[in-house]
Amino acid sequence: MTECYIRVAEDENEEPMEIPSEEDGTVLLSTVAAQFPGACGLRYRSPVSQCMRGVRLVEGILHAPESDWGNLVYVVNYPKDNKRKMDEMDAASAVKIKRGVQKTSDLIVLGLPWKTTEQDLKDYFGTFGEVIMVQVKRDTKTGNSKGFGFVRFTEYETQVKAMSQRHMIDGRWCDCKLPNSKAGPDEPMRSRKVFVGRCTEDMTTDELRQFFMQYGEVTDVFIPKPFRAFAFVTFADDQVAQSLCGEDLIIKGTSVHISNAEPKHNNFFFPSTFFMHLFSNFPGRSPSLAAMFERSQYQFPSSHV
């Protein structure tokens, strides 16, 4: 299958718009969303059954129902029952509606047996409902499990059920809890830039751009080199950025955390107490210390906030 245009409309009876496919014949959801903001998928009326059918959507990529898209008119899906156009509301509330009223969040799974794998977790929690993310936290050097992990369900009801009981996993009782990192909402700040934590090394700027396009126009993606497990994404609209803050989003199967690009304290790797200690020991005359401070400034550049 090759590059083509598929016909897309907001309603079956509305005049369709032609939207380009990719070279492999798939269509990016972001391409649809560029013309129909807030779109979360496509459907079409099957010529055979006369029923509406959903178009397969995997990782932001829409796949043709048969060998090709044909001449069908594809109708835009909007989240839940919200069929209003995005321009009838502000961007922030649109994203909230798009994301549903009851957001699911990552759950920490405590007490895992050392031998339990992510596949084990997926198999176990899959009996409760659809699972969209599992992680087993491991020592980066040895690969040994740290005995805890994370799980994320599609449905909020599933999450509630999972938290309401203990879990026997590979012979041990485990608990699902809301992680401490979700304790309080992030402070609001009017920035167009968000901090994307827990990035994996295989995420490219293009992929991040493709992913975040679904929420609004992306003006910049910055991934520090060498790899530091985080990125900055800038939106054209600060309300879009703000609406995502505090969210856990799943990119390529990994849960990333969105927070403000300018937290109160950038003190994880360079705590101020660390500097104070150094300064007190070597009062103001260490070239290497100055160089280190320079690096820390570079790693948290004000130009990226």
Next chain:
DNA sequence: GTTGAGCGTT
């Protein structure tokens, strides 16, 4: 090559 309350990224 161990262990058994915790907490993922800046």
